[in-house]
Each structure stands twice: as structure tokens, then as C-alpha cells.
Amino acid sequence: MPQASRYKVISNREVASQTWQMRLEGDTSAFSRGGQFVDVAVCGHFLRRPFAVREWDDTGFDILYKVVGHGTEEMTSMQAGTVLDILTGLGNGFDASRCKASALVVSGGLGASPVFSLVKELVAGGRSVTVVMGYNTADDILLFDEYKASGADIHISTLDGSKGVKGFVTDVIDTLQGNWDYFYTCGPKVMMKAVCEKLEIPGEASLEERMGCGCGICYGCTCHTAKGPKRVCADGPVFRKEDIIW
Amino acid sequence: MVTEVNLCGIRLKNPVIPASGTFGFGTEMAGMYDLNVLGGISLKGTTKNDRYGNECPRIAECPEGMINSVGLQNPGIDALLEEKVPALRKIFGGAIIANISGFSVEEYVHCCEKASKSPEIDILEVNISCPNVHGGGMAFGTSATAAAEVTAAVKAVSRKPVFIKLSPNVTDIVEIARACENAGADGLTLINTILGMRIDIARRKPVVANRYGGFSGRAIFPIALRMVNQVASACSIPIMGCGGVSCAEDVIEMMMAGATAVQVGAENLRNPMVCKQIVEELPQVMNKYGISDINEIIKAV
Numbered sequence: 001m002p003q004a005s006r007y008k009v010i011s012n013r014e015v016a017s018q019t020w021q022m023r024l025e026g027d028t029s030a031f032s033r034g035g036q037f038v039d040v041a042v043c044g045h046f047l048r049r050p051f052a053v054r055e056w057d058d059t060g061f062d063i064l065y066k067v068v069g070h071g072t073e074e075m076t077s078m079q080a081g082t083v084l085d086i087l088t089g090l091g092n093g094f095d096a097s098r099c100k101a102s103a104l105v106v107s108g109g110l111g112a113s114p115v116f117s118l119v120k121e122l123v124a125g126g127r128s129v130t131v132v133m134g135y136n137t138a139d140d141i142l143l144f145d146e147y148k149a150s151g152a153d154i155h156i157s158t159l160d161g162s163k164g165v166k167g168f169v170t171d172v173i174d175t176l177q178g179n180w181d182y183f184y185t186c187g188p189k190v191m192m193k194a195v196c197e198k199l200e201i202p203g204e205a206s207l208e209e210r211m212g213c214g215c216g217i218c219y220g221c222t223c224h225t226a227k228g229p230k231r232v233c234a235d236g237p238v239f240r241k242e243d244i245i246w
Numbered sequence: 247m248v249t250e251v252n253l254c255g256i257r258l259k260n261p262v263i264p265a266s267g268t269f270g271f272g273t274e275m276a277g278m279y280d281l282n283v284l285g286g287i288s289l290k291g292t293t294k295n296d297r298y299g300n301e302c303p304r305i306a307e308c309p310e311g312m313i314n315s316v317g318l319q320n321p322g323i324d325a326l327l328e329e330k331v332p333a334l335r336k337i338f339g340g341a342i343i344a345n346i347s348g349f350s351v352e353e354y355v356h357c358c359e360k361a362s363k364s365p366e367i368d369i370l371e372v373n374i375s376c377p378n379v380h381g382g383g384m385a386f387g388t389s390a391t392a393a394a395e396v397t398a399a400v401k402a403v404s405r406k407p408v409f410i411k412l413s414p415n416v417t418d419i420v421e422i423a424r425a426c427e428n429a430g431a432d433g434l435t436l437i438n439t440i441l442g443m444r445i446d447i448a449r450r451k452p453v454v455a456n457r458y459g460g461f462s463g464r465a466i467f468p469i470a471l472r473m474v475n476q477v478a479s480a481c482s483i484p485i486m487g488c489g490g491v492s493c494a495e496d497v498i499e500m501m502m503a504g505a506t507a508v509q510v511g512a513e514n515l516r517n518p519m520v521c522k523q524i525v526e527e528l529p530q531v532m533n534k535y536g537i538s539d540i541n542e543i544i545k546a547v
């Protein structure tokens with residue numbers, strides 16, 4: 001259930017080119033799954049800004065955000081101690097229970113953030129987990145040490161070949177031999193579409209849309225699915241492969 | 247302190263009503279707070295058949311406001327009456343306002359006749375002002391003759407109070423309001439959104455896929471207030487004032503301008519708790535301005 005609360009900025013720093021990580025302290029009782037998101041009220045902007053939760057614990061959570069416009073630019077100037085009005089517990093998140101023994105997790109760019117807690121949950125649940133992360137270039141790589149420490153098998157592709165396999169995530173998948181039974185993906189739409197079309201196993205992908213409310217009341221974020229119109233914010237953002245109409 | 251108001255015989259415990267399209271079918275909000283604090287709820291706009299609405303993006307941010315081009319996504323009148331309204335009635339004792347849209351006079355009549363028979367619905371709000379659909383909606387709200395025709399037709403089949411929801415996208419809103427009153431409308435809701443546009447500079451394309459959309463939020467409050475005041479001066483039927491309301495003071499202003507009840511729209515999207523907060527603040531604000539019965543301020547200006 002969505003919940004509106006106040007959170008205190010604990011830290012806010014640039015962790016990769018134009019990408020920042022913000023740690024917030026406050027009530028996390030509304031969080032239940034990796035892949036859920038929060039909606040941050042940014043002073044001076046009418047609508048809230050949605051961001052996926054990277055990880056949370058009893059005292060707070062953190063997000064990774066890319067500076068793309070006015071709101072995220074404003075966020076970079078928020079100092080430790082700033083208090084923010086945030087809606088939490090939004091969206092369905094990934095369903096780790098759908099993976100029986102072996103998972104393939106594929107992220108593109110900032111998509112590495114929302115799948116992070118999922119990967120930890122899968123590993124903790126005894127599944128073998130392969131993670132393929134795609135980036136444009138080595139400078140964009142996020143959370144490398146955190147992923148290395150997660151116990152999952154990590155692979156990287158970069159478009160310019162500055163690190164890992166040169167090319168797309170799908171090029172990396174071609175080189176891997178896994179008997180995965182389920183996959184999870186988050187990243188640019190074209191990447192997720194290619195992953196869903198390539199893999200024969202079942203899986204799920206996290207979609208993105210411009211949002212009004214972020215909590216299911218305005219129908220501003222609707223997408224077509226095999227099960228009819230669905231709200232990305234409240235029925236998603238994670239949808240099963242067979243339900244997504246690309 | 248009296249906050250109860252009366253809309254054509256329907257008693258609302260207070261004048262605060264979430265506006266159509268900004269509060270879903272009510273049940274979506276049930277987890278956030280007890281809806282029974284609200285005077286009423288205006289449900290999402292409904293048409294005869296189910297509609298997907300417009301393609302996304304449907305939302306564009308603006309300074310102190312937003313543009314939406316949802317385009318009347320809804321499950322159709324039968325699903326509204328069979329599923330949505332009964333589900334809301336189970337958890338909500340206040341006034342349920344069905345918001346009806348259409349593409350022809352026959353469609354408005356069909357939906358109003360059905361909705362009017364629902365024991366759970368208290369008021370019909372006929373939206374002749376949706377800027378987001380072609381060949382319907384706003385076309386009826388921008389001509390006095392067409393507005394009067396829809397009003398007379400739906401009144402003929404409705405046993406519940408009928409409020410006609412007016413568009414601000416007209417030269418003279420008073421002329422349209424008068425036409426509705428003369429055609430038998432029990433009340434008026436105003437205003438719907440103002441037709442607007444944003445452009446994504448990098449893509450050289452409109453931000454919303456439907457090109458134009460309805461602009462609303464705090465920025466339109468002065469326009470809404472002015473229109474409510476003009477219509478209240480010219481008509482004698484009750485008004486639900488709507489447009490840019492974001493706090494208890496705005497509710498007071500809207501009522502002083504001429505509204506009997508006040509709807510809160512886009513503000514729910516940025517702050518889903520806002521209607522509850524307004525209801526809670528209202529007695530304090532009334533106290534501050536020496537208002538003991540909220541009815542005494544209606545049309546005070």
C-alpha cells in the first residue's frame with residue numbers, strides 16, 4: 001500500500017557520470033519487494049519524481065538517479081539533513097518466488113539499481129543467479145563492487161568495448177551457458193524487448209511511463225497488455241513477458 | 247461549527263469533493279485514508295462502452311500545474327454500476343457522484359438513465375467539457391444550443407440531481423451556463439481543464455502523445471474562481487466549484503465566489519492526502535475568519 005511520509009537525506013553523492021546515489025532515512029514499512037519505487041516531491045515542481053529503490057533496511061533506503069532534467073538537477077543540490085516528502089511502497093516489484101533454481105537477471109544502464117535487491121533476495125533464497133549488465137561505456141558502470149559481493153555471477157557488456165564484452169547484453173547472453181528457469185530485466189525498452197524475444201524461458205520486465213500520481217488514481221500511465229489496459233504505477237511496473245505488448 | 251452543505255437535497259458533511267479523474271473510482275484510495283471524511287467523491291468519467299483512452303505519454307508537467315490527456319479511459323457504464331459503485335458504497339457513506347461522458351446525445355441519455363437507477367449514486371455530473379476526446383465531450387460544452395440539448399435530454403430520463411460540467415474553453419461561459427439552467431439543469435460544475443500544450447524541445451514534438459491536453463492545477467485557480475463568480479452572479483442553481491484548489495483557504499474563496507461545494511483535482515495527484523488535509527484544516531480556517539456556518543459565505547462576494 002502506498003504511504004506518504006517524510007524522509008531525511010543522509011547522503012547524496014555522484015557515483016558515476018551524471019548519476020547520483022541518495023540515501024534516505026525514515027519509515028520503510030511500506031516496502032515489500034525489489035523493483036518497487038518511490039515518488040519524491042521536489043520543491044518547485046508540480047509533480048513528484050519516480051525512482052526505483054535500490055535497497056532498503058529497517059532505517060531507510062537508497063535510490064540511484066540520473067540527472068536528466070530540472071527535477072533531478074535540483075536533487076543534486078540537496079544536502080544531508082534535507083527533509084523530503086516521499087510516497088513509498090509503490091508498484092508491485094519483482095516476484096522472486098517465480099524462479100525455482102536458477103535466474104538470469106539482465107539490466108541496462110540505471111536498470112542495475114531496481115534489480116539489486118532482487119538479486120540479493122534470489123541469492124539469499126538459494127538460487128544460482130547470473131547477472132548481465134549492459135552499459136554504454138566503462139565510466140557508466142554502477143554498483144560493480146556491490147554486485148560482485150552479492151554472490152551472483154556477474155557479466156558486463158559495454159557498447160564501446162571499454163569493459164567486458166563489446167556490444168549488447170544479448171551478445172553476452174549468447175556466450176553464456178545457463179540452465180535458467182526464469183529471467184528478470186530492467187533497462188531501456190529496446191533492450192528489454194530484445195531480451196524478452198531472445199529468451200525462451202518465462203520472465204518479467206519492469207516498464208517505465210510518465211506518471212501523474214504514481215499511486216493508481218489518475219490513469220495517466222496506462223499501457224496495453226495482453227490482459228487489457230494496466231497502470232504501470234499500480235498494476236506494474238513489473239509485467240510478465242507474455243502480458244507485455246511492446 | 248457547521249461545515250455541512252446541501253446540494254439539491256443531498257447533504258454533504260462538508261463541501262470537499264475529489265474531482266472526477268483525479269481519484270479513480272474511490273476504492274483505489276481506500277488504503278491511504280478513511281474516505282468517510284469526504285463530503286462526496288466524483289468518480290472517473292464514464293462512457294457507454296469501455297475505452298482505453300489516449301496513448302501515453304498522457305501527462306506533461308507545467309509550472310504550478312500539469313497537462314493530462316487521459317482521454318476518458320474507463321470500463322464502461324455497466325462495469326461502473328455493477329462493480330465500481332457497489333465496491334465504493336461498501337466503504338463510503340458520503341455522496342457518490344457519477345461523472346458521465348459521451349459522443350452523442352443518445353450516449354449521454356443511455357448512461358444517465360442507467361446511472362440514475364442506481365440506488366448508490368446520489369448525483370449525476372454530466373461532463374460536456376472533456377478536451378481530450380475528438381468528436382464529443384467538449385463539442386457539447388462549447389455551444390449553448392448543444393449544451394441545452396444534452397441537458398434537456400438527460401434531465402428527461404434522470405431521477406437524480408443533474409449537474410452539468412462546463413468547459414472553460416469558451417468565449418462566454420455565462421451564456422452556456424444560462425442555457426443549461428434554462429434547459430433544466432439542477433446544478434453546474436465548473437471548470438474542467440483548459441486546453442493546453444507542452445513541447446519537448448529535444449524531440450521537437452508535443453510532450454503528450456495526443457498533442458494537446460487539459461491544463462489544470464494551482465495555476466488555473468484565479469481563472470476558475472472568476473468563472474464561478476460570473477456564473478454564480480447570472481444563475482441561481484448550485485455550483486460545484488473546481489479548478490486549482492489546493493488548500494482550505496481556496497475552498498473558502500471558491501465558496502465566497504459562489505460555489506456550494508468544492509472539488510479538488512490535480513492536487514490529489516501530487517499529494518494524495520490533500521482532501522483529508524483540507525477537511526481537517528477547514529474548521530481552523532473558518533475559525534480564523536470568524537465563520538461559524540460555512541453556508542453563510544456562499545456567494546458572499
Ligand SMILES: Cc1cc2nc3c(=O)[nH]c(=O)nc-3n(C[C@H](O)[C@H](O)[C@H](O)COP(=O)(O)OP(=O)(O)OC[C@H]3O[C@@H](n4cnc5c(N)ncnc54)[C@H](O)[C@@H]3O)c2cc1C
Pocket residue numbers: 037047048049050051052053063064065066067068069070071072073110113114207208209210211237307
Ligand atoms: C517506475 C519508474 C522508476 C524509475 N526509476 C528511476 C531510477 O531508479 N533512477 C532514475 O534515474 N530514473 C528513474 N526513473 C526515471 C525518472 O523518474 C526520471 O528520470 C525523472 O522523473 C526525471 O525528472 P527531471 O525533473 O529531471 O526531468 P524533466 O524532464 O525535467 O521532468 C519533467 C517531467 O517528466 C517526467 N519524466 C521525465 N523523464 C521521465 C522518465 N524517463 N520516466 C518517467 N517520467 C519522466 C518527470 O517526472 C517530470 O514529471 C524511473 C521512472 C519510473 C516511471
Ligand SMILES: Cc1cc2nc3c(=O)[nH]c(=O)nc-3n(C[C@H](O)[C@H](O)[C@H](O)COP(=O)(O)O)c2cc1C
Pocket residue numbers: 212218220265266267268290291292314316318345373376411437438439462463464466488489490491509510511512513
Ligand atoms: C488526470 C485527470 C483526469 C481527469 N478526468 C476527468 C474526467 O474523466 N471527467 C471530468 O469531468 N473531468 C476530468 N478531469 C478534470 C477535473 O475533474 C477538473 O475539472 C480539472 O482538472 C480542474 O481542476 P484542478 O485544477 O483541481 O485539477 C480530469 C483532470 C485530471 C487532472
Ligand code: FES
Pocket residue numbers: 210211212213214215216217218219220221222231232233234
Ligand atoms: S500515474 Fe496515476 S495511475 Fe499511474
